[in-house]
Amino acid sequence: MKKFILICTLSAFPQFTALAAEQTLLNDISLDAAAVSHAGLAISTVTSGTVFPTLPVICQVMPDTTRLVHLHPAGSGKVLAVLVQPGTRVRQGQVLLRYQDHSLHLARLQDSQTQAALTAALAVQYDAAQAVQRAKQLVGQTISLAELRRRQDALAQANADVRIKQADADTLGHRFDEEFNSVSEQGARQGHNEISTLIAPVNGVVQSLDVSVAADISPAQDVMTLADLSSVWIVSDVSADQAARIQPGAQQSMDTPTGLVISRIDTVAAMASPLTGLVRLVSLAPNPTGSLVPGMVFNGTLSEKDGVTGMIIPAEAVQKIAGHSVVFVQKDITHYHPVVVDVAMDNGEQAVIHNGLKEGEHVVGHGSFSLRSILELAGMDAD
Known part of the structure; x- marks a missing residue:
């Protein structure tokens, strides 16, 4: 019999508590300054706006x-040193890899030949220009008009040859300036050093590395990737x-x-x-x-894109009491009034209220659970 009475009492107790809580919803909660500090109440201002689910x-x-940079060597050769590994953080301009650049060696030889050919073409051009100048002075005397025209044709041919040789030299110069020397590679144009250096064009992290010391590399190979x-x-x-x-x-x-x-x-x-x-x-x-x-x-x-407009308060400001959504409005530093509100939406961080609050009011956010507990205890006492 005692067991039966105990079960009935526990099952009915929340109903009496809920009823008492409903009856005390209109009562203000009064706390002294020490209790306010102990409860850790955080006050938020009611604002109007739109909250999105x-x-x-x-x-x-x-x-x-x-922003991924795939590094390729400008020339073909053999790797001498790898100075980074996957995960290494690098700064712009930092040396990453050195290799013996066979293509740089061949380009230097070709550059020397091109410069020599250009020098020879310039000499021929100079001689042809001098010959035309002399012919113009002596035409009709010791030089015939036909000879003058022949010399002019020779000068035109010399000029064309100089342009061709100059174009070859400019093409090689572009290779040295833009390929062997660029934001990601350095290689000397002059001297006997045939070592090229890959450098970091940006600040980043070595994401992948696909090369090792003594390995052969070529311009088609992606030797490493920087992120x-x-x-x-x-x-x-x-x-x-x-x-x-x-x-x-x-x-x-x-x-x-x-x-x-x-x-x-x-x-x-x-x-x-x-x-x-x-x-x-x-x-x-x-x-x-x-x-x-x-x-x-x-x-x-x-x-999400479908927002709800209304009065916005922290989601933790809303407490469930006797089936109602309740917010505690601060009247002054020690008095708080429970207000039943209509919650239109709660995304876990903010709640949108359609009825019960006005813009500019101050409500309890963090710590509202403490006020709820006080209110429920008051309802139990009243019961």
Whole structure:
């Protein structure tokens, strides 16, 4: 019999508590300054605006493929030294690799031959120009008009030969200036040193390395890849129906150990992956400290496109009491009034209120649970 009475009492007790709580909803809660401090109440101001529903997602950090640098040597040769390894952080201009550049050696020989040929062509041009000048002075005397024309033709041929040789020299000069010496490679044009050096064209991280000491390399070979991680892609894969609720420009929040990372969705894939059936969303996030490393996975949220407008308060400000959504409005530093509100939407961080609050009012955010407990205890006492 005692067991039966105990069960009945416990089952009925919440009903009496809920009823008492309803009766005390109009009563203010009064706390002294010490109790306010102990409760850790945080006060927020009611503002009007629009809150968007959020979608929980898994976010993966990926390198921005538009900022990947694939390094190729300008010439063919044999690797002498590899000065980095995968994962090494490099600065712009840092030496990455040295190799014996056979192509540079051949280009120097060709350059010497071209310069010699240009010098010879210039000498022939000078002689032909002098011959024409003399013929013009002596034409009709010791030089015939036909001889003058022959010498003029020879000068024209010499001029054309100089232009050809100069073009050859300029082409080689361009190779030395733009190929063997560039933002990613250094190689001396003069001297007997046939060593070329690959250098980092950007600040970044060595993502991959496909070369070793004593290996043969050529211009067609991708010897290493650098990733400029000053910004990265944040990639989320969602179902097709979820993707329909997301549009470019939507806010994406990613929770990392170093803090919250906010980005904006740049692209929503036009089709789902044939392997997973998921739609890929991509946003670009700044990464000035390099704390976001490709391959990292974090929890995140996406803002959906259909927002709700109303009075905005922290989601934790809303408490459930006797089936009602209740917010505690601050009347002064020690008095708080419970108000029944109509919650139009709650995305876990913010709540939109349609009825019960006015813009500019002050409500209890963090610590509202303590006030709820006080109110419920008052209801139990009244019971």
